[in-house]
Amino acid sequence: MSGAATRRVAITGCGTVNAAFVGGVPELSTYLEHPESRVRAEPSTEPGLVASVDDRALDGLTDAGDQRRVSRISRFAIAAARLALADADAPPEDLSLVVGTELGDLRSTKEFANGFLERGPTGLSALLFPNTVMNTMAAATAIAVQARAATLTLNAPVVAGELAIARAAAGIAAGRFELALAGGVDQIEPITELAAGGDARGEGATFLVLEPLEKARQRGARVFGEITGWGWRALNAPPCGVGRAEPPRAVLLALERAGLAGDAVRWVYDSATLDRERDDWERALLDVAFPHHPRRVSLGRWLGRHGGLGALSVAGAAWSACAGRLPALGGAMSADRGVGLVHGVARGGTHVALVVGAPLP
């Protein structure tokens, strides 16, 4: 399982259901060329700023069998996984699944508890109970796409998706995974007391298809990007709090793995989501790592904070590296091709960095 020579990690597909669009790499490219913010003030609910998915976006992506027993958040995940596999035109053999999520299916958990509180023990739903465990989206997706190798659900605030991609990339490189769907999913939760922080809440699911570069080329797959470096660590911060500016070691690890110096990074997809204290901390960390102030893109400001965001950022970085464009409100701008960084840091200190580049021979 391990000890094999390190393999290069190709991104061969993307599937997403988010507040702005549904689709694969073509739809992603169209959005990034002319992005718009889907974050809206929602005066009727406590979270305030939300970017929500219209459920009609799922029509045709999940079948009737999925509809009856599979919850809304799991349908997001299933739809994105199917779109990603179709986008990569990948035969789903020996398929692993790495799902990042921050909140899981709290909506089902609340409904399950309400069954008891309103009607007593016989009001409890056996069908809902499995959804109260956060691996429910991964379990439903594994069944839908027949992922029979390892299935992992990683739970983290803000950066769950980035972490899932980093985990999967390390797994492909080390030979633990042969084909991986990696990304994340969340939905906006009705328990408003959980939404403290005032940032933009998003929802939806995004998965990337990762596989060894050599195998991807052998099967004639379109290689959309390459993940050349990754690192994840914990920065010193209290639970739910932010820390100080310090050398961000996840970034240094990722650059070291990619064989790059810091000044090679010309742009960064960061994890800003309008949580001002956290966003300021991230900027301070990036300033320590990159005194040359590379340009920054924050997809979370337009699509809201959710588990799918990390995969969208990695896909965005691959697009930028290939197209030499950086998304901006009012129309994308030209930028250096080559390599960029995807960076995420959460309150509490979970910290992830990925180096993403255009595929080179």
Added chain:
Amino acid sequence: MIRTVVTGLGVTSPFGAGTKAFWTGVAGGTCAIRPITLLDTDGFRCRIAAEVPADALAGSPRRSRADRLALAAAREAIADSGLARADCRDAGLVIGAVGGGMFEAEKWYWARTRGGAPVDAASSLRAVLPFSHAETLGKALSLGGPRETVVAACSSGAVSLALARDLIEDGLATVVVAGGADSVTRICYMGFNALRLLDPEPCRPFDRERRGMSIGEGAAFLVLEDAEHARARGAYVYAELSGYGITTDAFHPTSPHPEGDGMVRAMRGALSDAGIGPAEVGYVNAHGTGTPQNDRVEARAIARVFETGEPLVSATKSMIGHTMAAAGSLETVATILAIVEGVVPPTANLCAADPDVTFDCVPGTARTAAIDCAISNSFGFGGQNVTLVFRRS
């Protein structure tokens, strides 16, 4: 190639604080399943569980119960490993979790819905999500390496150890503190009641009269370390984590694949990863929940994998119940100590083995046996199968 060894153990179990109390309990075949005190059981058929005694919890009562179970176990594991503070600064932390701080969140939600004395929302919800354990432990123990929380239902604790081994093999960490923690929660207790999976009497894994599982709670953490690093600092090595297998049934949300396909692939994958054959395995610590379905399918899967060997098989859940996210790591501690002590803990409450059981389940009383290699099985909802392989180092 980097080898991963275990250099520290820490346990908070229904037997109380510490690895020693846990081992004395399981090696003695003592059943810790008793009437529930933490939850209202009115209207439910099963009213027993294996709860952790209050004096085994660490840290401030302001923390969640699950955080306090985890903190006690992780502190013990680090102290046991003899790691220096400098080693902790770069140590990774991987936690298998399910319920998080749900026990406290439920108190708030119940009070909000039913009225009664108001419970403060902010403090009740602060640590509700599974990742909260990692934030609490990471800060309290100053662990600055890679940090992950993995949710794999009933196999979460075992998955955390597999992921920790990846970090060490990939060179992302030299030392990782890893394990699982869960406290009893209303959601879990009510859910398994609704699924009709709880035995009103203490569970009886592999018994032909078994009627379901018992709920438990606890935490176990291990210090995993690059073998070279452990050797260089002269650390005591319990065993080597020499392989693992993780598979997915992709079959059903709650039921295992009827032929145990995923379980068999997990066991075979783990043995292959460890580079050993089934005949070398002396002991299987089974998932063994006591539900009719799990034990039947697992027994057949074990029989298929070990057709040429005759390992002893026992189920720790017969003594401490199903401790959810903690189960895989608590049972790993039992598996490792079986190798170290040369004693295989028994399956308690086993009177007459099920006809599907073709192996020795070590009924009632522990068995003295020289074990060089042992595996621990964990299977969770969502068809999440994990097998870990440990060898005498």
Added chain:
Amino acid sequence: MEPKETVDELKSILVTRLKFEPRRAAEITLDTPLPKGVEGSIGLDSLDFIELSLAIEERFGVVLDESQDLVKHFATIDSLSRFIAAQAGGS
């Protein structure tokens, strides 16, 4: 309870607890097979039957003891309503 009422209650359970579309539930006849794997069935599996048992306990006060073989009673709406009537009458 009249047999027709029992049947209507069971169909309403299919909608509220087993999450069938109301239109789909209305199409189900007395003889439509329920268990998955039977030709023309509505595809209920073991987890659905547990849900159905809980709902039957709630609506009819009939406790289904899973240690007995209940599979034959779950064959169709007809067999299920007869079983419920027998249990309710017997208690």
